[in-house]
Amino acid sequence: MPDYSDLSVLIVDPNPGMRANLHNMLSQCSITRIEYAVSAGTAIRHLGARSFDVILCEYDLGSGSGDSGQDGQQLLEDLRHHKLISDWTIFIILTSEGVYSKVMSAAELTPTDYVLKPFTTDVLMQRIVKAIEKRAIFAPIHLLIAQGKLREAIDTCTELQGANPRHAGDFNRLRAELHLRLGDLRDAELLYQGILMTRPVGWAHLGLAQCQFQQQRYEEAQQTLDNVIEHNSQLMAAYDLLARVHEAMGQKVQAKKVLEDAVAISPHMVRRLRHLGEVAYDSGDLGMAEKAFKQVVAKAKYSEFRDPEDHVNLVRALVRKGDANQASGVIRDLERSMRASAGTEVCKAFSSALLMDLMGEENEAAAQLSTAARAVNMARGLSNQLKMGLVYSCLQHQLDQEASGVMLNMMHDSESGVTMEQAVGVFEKAGRHDLARSMGERISSEVQDLVSDAAAKSAQGEHRAAITTLNSALRRTPGNVPVLVATIQAMLQQLDERGWETPLGEQAAHLLERARRLDPAHPSLEILAGQYNATQRKYGISTTA
Template sequence: MPEYSDLSVLIVDPNPGMRASLHNMLNLSSISKIEYAVSSGTAIRQLGKKSFDIVLCEYDLGSGSNDNGQDGQQLLEDLRLHKLIGQWTIFIMLTSEGVYSKVISAAELTPTDYILKPFTVDVLIQRITRAVDRRAVFMPVFHLVGLGNLRKAIANCGELELQHPRYAIDFARLRAEMHVTLEELAEAALIYQTILMQKPLGWAHLGLARCQYGLGRYEEALQSLDALIEHNPKFMAAYDLLAKTHVALGQAVQAKKILEDAVAISPHMVARLRHLGEVAFETGDVGVAEKAFKQVVAKAKYSEFRDPEDHVNLVKTLVKKGDANQAGGVIRDLERSLRGNANTDACRAIASALLQEMTGNLPAAAAELATAVTAVGTSRGLSTGLKVGLVHSCLKNKLDSQASELMINLMNDTDSGITTDDAVDVFEKAGRHDLAQGVGDTVARQVQELLSDAADRRSQGDLRAAVDVLNIALRKTPGNVPLLAAAASAILKQLDDLGWEAPLGERCGQLIERVRSLAPTHPALATLHAQYTATQRKYGISTTA
């Protein structure tokens, strides 16, 4: 029997008898570094403090009661989403659950393995042995990924693949996923296509479709996903991406139908239910939206990562339905059950403003919106969509200064994805050309200040800082041609003086092409292209120019 005395294990199970049984089984394999968690909450707190080699998790964490807490699938969803377990963590689901939909929900989140109860010690040790052996092969890559050195990790995958040919497809999958992380979607797509030529694997079809979606090739993505679902109607992640693709094509009704079908097959994924609620609300199907958001709030009730925005979504739906009593109850539940969350004050104020507006109390609605704008400033992680919705509400209630302030803050937030064009569009559609012009003028001043700052840093020889400043400016105005040219020039200077960096070189080429597409007669274009080609040749980078 293998020696596993160095392995640490977290057993997540509310049943003391099962915890004791698992402990004894593990001891038989020399595993003694064992800790316990009796619920999803205690598991999350323990994993937040330290890492474990193996997590053995009971599926039914509610001791048989669906209303008594998270199940193992929801726990795994939280752990993956909030990065509390790494790729190297072995997560094994233990279940005696006979309901097929629940098994599907767990499987789609790809635990390392799952074992049906009852099982023997030999079965448990066999599964652990298999998982540990596989992890040892991939650990050098996982280590490099943990350090953030994805390029070296990709190269390392190629080397290890030669040493361990039986894992060739797994290494190829890892390489593709890292290319996706690096936003090199064409490279990732080629790897997935190569895999599919060898074997028609569902995850490879899905990976290819994700690349097609990311590249804006929506029709190709639809074809890939339709074919995948036809051959594997239980491949749940394909439904999610298919719905997302239909939304990107402006086909919300089709997206809603796909999500309803997916929820009927696998009803326990909170993210899918949330997406269904959002799409149903957009299409005006208040009944489906209400049901979906109620399930989201109920299923997330025992999560350590409850999101008060879910309550806002439910209130918004109930307000649209005209149900003031239920909306008020949801707000009271939000105040009571999410006290202490950094985002609760903002979400409560937004929800209350919606209810006050519905009941005709406009002064109270305006007061709540002003409170919400202030609370957003101290919040953490609120979605861009919620904040843009707050801007719309402020405009509707004539809170012009608050709307402008919030929109400018959104544009200054590099993670929001809101550009000047987006902001101007919001104000113009609201019939507020004056506010649109004011925001545009403010951003123009900020961009000019950033250009001056970048020029100063470049003159002082701090080339990397100059490029960083220009990238911040570009996130505000990605279609600003002089700014695009200035950023390309700064990157070329850095590459020429400090050495070639492949991602930066690719970025420079993209900027030059962007200038070409927006202003084909721009006077700096020929010079930038010549400098780019010369820099490539200087470092032996192949070029057809």
């Protein structure tokens, strides 16, 4: 057997006897770089500090160590969701045969392997060796993905599949997922359909539904997901996507019912409970919203991913129900249990303002809103939903300067995705046409300044810097055709003078298509299309715009 002494292993198991047994098995194979986690929470802390080659995780983690009741599968979902493990980390779930079929049916985020108890040292090492060999085959693809070279990763999948036909299913799945990430929805859909013709697996149905959903073919997506759930009621990701489909169709009550069904089957996933609370609140079911948000706060109490916004959501539901006593208790818990930060300060002040409004203390509410608005500039990770709610509350208290400041903070945040249209819409919804006009004028002025700055950079040959500046302008006004045209021009100059770059070329083509949809008769579009095709020919690119 090859030497695996350099492998690092994390054992996640609450049972000290099982941890010792696993340690002994690994030691017999010269694997000594071993660490332990007794719960999901401690595993997350370990993985936040360093990476491991192999994770051996007990499925039944229990909740005796103050955890939220997560099992091994749910821990894997959290680790993937928060990107605490890489695509090539080997994650093996150890489980009894009695729960194997249930685990397999629910595993939309599949681990590397399952090992059924009881097992021998030879069996465990055979599985680890098999996983290492498979990781080596896929390593070139994962490296390209880590470098952001998704197109090259797709091509490499195709090349390696021919030499490794026994992994054809894994290569096809990875190709489809990469096309989906790139927005090549038709290509991804065709791949998923091809997979389903030979192997009707749940993840392929989910991928197909995701393609349908992103193409706004909501009724088809609903039919696909209804069929998936009918044949596999344990596939939890199907419920999550189906709820989003119903929301997109304006069917809040149906979305809530789907999430309630999912929570009844799998009650410990905090993200799903949070989504249920949000949908229940929006649909007017305050009892369910309160129940869901209480569970979120309780289950996340010992989590590494605890979010102070969960307390705000619970306070909102309680305030809307008129329950000042419970809302006050939630705010006290927020103050006691969350570490001090700008985000926590925003959430505490905003929650207090909501409570003060309920109690008729308008001056105190206004003071708390001012505190929250000031802290927003230093906070990280707050959702657009919370910030929009803060803006609206400030407007209700005539805190115009604070409302405008929070909105501009969102507009200047490159990760928020808030557009001028959305920003102006919040003020219009609040009946503040004067502020809406002022906000629109200010954003338009900022965009014009960015365009002028980009033009100066382009004139100096700094096309890359100009593109960055223009992308910032586009984030504010994605439907602004003159800004689109200027951005495409800067991209084409960069491509023509510095050489073809596939991601930048694809972005230019995407923006050109957006401009065509917005203004088909714009006089610059045909010229830009000609420049795009000429640059492709110059560098031997066969595709056309």
